[in-house]
Amino acid sequence: MREDATEPESKLVRAWQLAVLRFAVTLDDDDQMHALAVAGEVDRLAAAADDAFHFFRRTTAELCAAISGQGADRDAVIQRFLAQIDNVRLKRAVEAAIVKERTPPKLVASRFKSGNDLWRGLPSRRATET
Template identity: 75%
Template structure:
């Protein structure tokens, strides 16, 4: 139980980092880029990395931001590697939707949209046969 307690803050911080990356993917705003880099620095600090050591999350975040913004020739590879590491299917789908070039709704959403007004179809009528 002690090991679960020790990794709980790391898990929450990792989730915060993933959500910050998603937010940047949606907004492409420089403030969100700076926020995700700050969260990455916190994850690296929490993992015990010293100032002069290799900073995995900072480096990965910089690569992700460049790939999302379309400033990296190998951006698709970086993004696919990030997607493969996401364990939450809803977060993965949200990220995929955020980085699509044409911003069309994913197939799962478009299959739910129905043309016409079929709201009451299939329900019994209120008319009583008196």
């Protein structure tokens, strides 16, 4: 019975984690506002009787600042967030999105040299005409 009572809360916490991931990927102000809105919903649900509960909103503000590269304790804030994610795929996605130095993947086409190597490796016509 207890699991049924916490299911909406766990889905909302997962939605919050995904909203933070989306902000980490896009770094867009609208996505940051969405993450803060979802955090407000989690806080509202978690503190039905206590209006002073602002854990998720405060944490989201810290996370967004850390993801944006602001704050002296950037790495500690991000590590605390990653430690709380129980889904391995989500954790990997967040880690990949938050990497300090994002390098674009090299294109496969860049391996090929331009030139007349199109027919290299194929037997010549002279060898097949015999």
